[in-house]
Amino acid sequence: MVARTLAAPVTIHGRGPAGLTAARLLSRSGFTCRLAGPASAGGPTTLLNPGTCRLLGELWGIALDALPSRYRLRYRAVHPPAPESPAVVEQHSLVVEGAALGGFLEQRLFTEYPNIEAVEEDADADGWHLLATGRALRDGALGTDIAVERVGRARCAAVEVQPSAGFSADRATFEAVPGGWLFLMPTGPKSAILQAQQDKPEPDTDLVIANLAQSKAVRPLVGNLTTTPRTFEAMPRLSRPRAGSGWLAVGDAAMALPPVTGDGVGNGLRTAILATAVLRALRRGEPESAVLAHYERRLEQAFDKMAQRTGHRSSGTDSQPNEVPYRLHGLDLVRTGA
Template sequence: MTLLQADVLIVGAGPAGATAALNLAGRHRVLLVDRLAAPLARIGESLPPAAARLLRDMDLLDAFLRQGHAPYHGNRAWWNGAWTEHHFLSDPDGHGWHLARGTFDLSLRDEARRRGAALLAPASVDTITPEYDGWRVRLQTRHGPCDAAARIVIDATGRGARLARRIGARRQRGDRLISVWQYGRDLAPSQRGFAHIEACEDGWWYSAPLPGQRRVLALHTDADLLAKTGLRDAGWLEAAARRLPATRELLEQQGYAADTPAMATPAHTASLDAGAGPGWFAVGDAALSFDPLSSQGIFNALYTGLAAAEAADRTLRGEPQACQHYNGELAAIGAAYERHLAYCYGQETRWPSAPFWRRRVPARLSSR
């Protein structure tokens, strides 16, 4: 049986895994594994202005700017019965971006390969076993099983954190949030560049422009609150959105018309009890999964991918404490995220007894 030798084996070639790979390639032997031959369509994500500094530090910014992502100038939210707006006009990094996710994800994969990482896709992990000074991993590929030996493994498998949990890490889930979303045509230019958010009794709605006169529309709610017939009705999501005053006005202004079926994606907050240990690291959603209200998911993928690459490099150079430093970074990020999320949800007070809001701000009821 073939034995693949690597210094670092990265499982998951999404933004976090590919970012780790492209930062380690050239200095170490990197094997990047993904269960998909090419990225799938995903809900449109955004990058805040600060992402420009990360992309520049990784020598990715110029290529990124040529990819045609849509400018992201700020947020407009109908929250607690009033409009709130946040603009990036005064941000020293300029505007952010609404991403064409397929283009973005594929570009990171390609850059990792260009810098010297080996990509094996489609392939999946069958077993992982600790060995002296590393790991032995059995992979299932289209050509059959093969083994890989690596000194370090990086889990970039997303919210499931499948590799870290096999190693012994425990996943802690904070809620049951899901995102139900679809794409459509966006024919008018009036609201381009701004994300739209509207709170409702069972959650909140999101819509944003995408490249190529496209728009994403999404409902965020808890899985047990979603109408069981909703996803079986092709027009349910758009019809429900048009019953809300602010979102209906936006869709009418934009000439929006859905042209894909609605899809559901997990969107819950979650974390590992430890995001790294001897010989392994978790990155992106595998390490910390964010509620999309934070608008930090892809930024976190880039940041943790880079941070884990730096920690893995230090580990390979004989600094075993690097994983503790990385865990400290994750803890600080998680604490700041929890404070910010609690503040944002706490600003909406119209439905204090509704299950969705009661679960997120329980102290509001108990203090009365």
């Protein structure tokens, strides 16, 4: 086991929003950072909910109108299971291309902090490591045995569609169908992405067709499917452990949220904030075991609340309190009662 020291650069494995945000916050805090792995390839087109939009703007000091390849939505139409009534709520959100968002943040980061070094994967570096992608976990970047808890077995299929004449380009539409849901997300005045989820253990590109056959609200809004559906896991996922001596998991490497929440990027940003606070606390001499236990517990609690909110869990976990409890104040962990 390589001894990790905060005197050496922090190596961040992954160059998505979580990893790039951690690099920016740590650099602002006086840490030397290295970005390991290939340049940001981004992810799929994604929805940023209002809270994520605000947080992204605050952490990066940007107006969201500066983001490339963005599309604004004003409403969300929700069609819950019967007998509940459908509703249209005002919810200002942004649809962004993952590659464009990652590239924009990466360019801004290197402009602000040109001394950040881009390196090949290097698990043997002496400093602390932040695992910021699920790929870093799968590749065993640090040789650490990390398990992934999956809550349920839901899978999602996504496909680009040409909307029909009844389509409203300023609103996303969610509809519950037997055993799953449909989510129609406009990406432009005459384009959209349709997501379909069912409780299935294996990939199934027929998910979209099967769910549309049961749809009353979304089906009239969809014209033609214009691409082949891609499938991916859609259940909540939590890594165990999420921290150890010399490393922290952030973003999707720590936990992944169901896509319909629109909070995947927001989750990554919040874990980057907490990871920065952990390293700042260690630098000022807080006990490593207590600080890492706090990090583990905070993410467990956040995951459990999300799983309850999305119906994946019915009750919370019984997390044990830290020996030295903390609260987050800005970018610092402060001892409770201090």
